[in-house]
Amino acid sequence: MFRSLERADNTARLLEAGFRIALTRSSDAESEWKSVIVTSAAQTAYEARNDGYDGARVVNFLLRDTDNPSSVLSVIKSARDNARLVRTALTTEVWAAVNETWMLLTKLLKEPVAQTEVPAVLATIRQQSALVRGALHGTMLRNDMFDFCRLGTFIERIDSTARIIDVKYYSLLPAASFVGSRLDNVQWETILRSVSAHRSFRWAVDGDYTASAIANFLILDGRMPRSLCFGASKLVDNLGYLATDYGTRMPSHDMADKLSARLKDRDINSIFEEGLHEFVGGVIQDNAQLGQQIEQDYRFNS
């Protein structure tokens, strides 16, 4: 359920960045929209139904296409269905927030979203997601249910951030500094905006905008709540609480440790040497396996 909610949130951020870049710097809006779709891991599904990329169709596909299992409408519905199933495990506030989100977004996304309304709709998705997250943090018992909610969130978030890096990894290679001016690299702006970090980067990183500083921020900076390192350490923490609670340490815990170890106390240059694309691809794969292992260890499907 929280995996779905996190996905809706990430999709909204991704679209917001794409939308803005397409409006303000659109030398090549089409390729910008295409990379939004590729980042959402929805290229095949999209191309099966659309020929060519433009804002209206991409927005429609990612927000409201019910044939797309990752569209906001689809994931919100699945989150709500899920919440109903486990209704007793949730506080009334969390349930009400999820239910309200579903009602609101179903209404909002009933008709295709006019370009003029896109910013407002995306803002609503982000706000609703914050509401659910706030209810979770403010009211839930810190028991195994809570841990599972957090695990879902971070598995999804790592996947999302890793894909954002992967799709534009070429612009984060140190050599890419030569491309375009240092001050105004549109690709970097898109990447930072996609994780809502264009502002926090300026605060957190006491250095110029460089490819390796941005890569470091998104991969290795433990202060950045959407970085790979942050996500992995949260997975380790939450699996740790579960292990204490249940009195058994599961195989997924070791996998999370391994993932986290690859992201902790590292130098970004060693990742460049290893190959950024290969490294991030590895993280996506390991993270997916970890997700499956958690489902297996804790009998989600049996």
Next chain:
Amino acid sequence: MTENTRHFDEMQAQDSVRSPYAEYDAWFATQNNTRLSNKSQEAEAFFRRSGITFNVYGQADAEERLIPFDLVPRILSNREWTKLSKGIEQRVRAINAFLHDIYNRQEILRAGVIPTELIANNDAFLPQMMGFTPPGDVYTHIVGTDIVRTGEDDFFVLEDNARTPSGVSYMLENRETMLQMFPELFSQIKVQPVSDYPKSLRRSLAACAPKSCEGRPCVAVLTPGIHNSAYYEHSFLADQMGVELVEGHDLRVRDGKIAMRTTRGYKTIDVLYRRVDDEFIDPLTFNPQSMLGVPGIMDVYRAGNITIANAPGTGVADDKAIYSYVPDIVQFYTGEKAILKNVETYRCSEPDMLKYVLDNLSDLVVKEVHGSGGYGMLVGPAASKKEIAAFAIKLKDNPGNYIAQPTLSLSTVPIFTQKGLAPRHVDLRPFALMSPEGINITPGGLTRVALKQGSLVVNSSQGGGTKDTWILED
């Protein structure tokens, strides 16, 4: 009012729409008033939420007010902008050279281009700056040149705000608001982005760091505090640049440098973007009553251990009496003719001109030499006989304190009203950044608009509003 027909309207030429507005006009024709009224309210909610409010001095209930935002953009073509920005760059360069000269060899006085009294009797002239060159030889790190227009190719500089010009946060937030409210406009019309300003500002300030700076320059914004009318802007700029916002009491002199209090002890600052006036910046050197500044900062400055932006004493260049000499200043330092014209200015300190001004008060605008914010001025054509008589007495008492200018027929741009579009007078303040790396002018600026029909006063403290300013791509 019939007078509107006399003014140059930037959108509507005789019977056709001027080309920079063509696409906007086509879009506007498809809109309905109810939707736009709703958008207007949305914009207000947007500004309230971000907290872009200001306080008006001299009003008892210090309620936070909002500067009204009009949703019709002010649009300039790239060709118009190119000329403007060249003119601004030339002017900024000349003014910086002038400041260096005035505080060093004073060649321009020796050459008799500017009368010595104008400097000697000028409160904004700071003797403490004599014989000192600020880091990078930059005095005017940030300049907000006020420009008005009266015709197709007639742009005039009204003021060269070289102290601490404000309003840039509106340039940025107005664009954000427009992007949120009318995304479709930006996909149809190619507008040059302004959002790089904070990055450029930080970079430009950092490039002016003193030689004593080791490693990456530490920049901070000095604000007088939350009661200042522009506090929102101070916090906004610091936040957008990713630098600390400090008040005087957060700073002290330590090991010959300026350091700020942090939760980890004191940290050295290399560049201080101060939004505190000269007079208050150092109680040991200037106003001893000041609680807003840093005791001893001028000594640190003169020792070359901190950059103050803008440099103290830059006010001597944007004084309204000096203003009338700026074309000569441009000629003197650059050897070129000024690209941007000055508004004709009568210096009341000169007896002939004073006589002319007194005889023609009802046709002139009279301003205090050091005034700002639209206070203490007389707008002749709009004033009553009684007001004019009262002003004449003040003028005769202290003529050197005033200059006069003809009432300009300011251009108009439409605003949105319940009854549709209606022309209102506007001005324009673009922002120029100067560093040893060069002059950077963000394509855009703050357009202020007089919301009252026929009014020429655009100041926000006097009922003016703002508009988003679009510079089109080619």
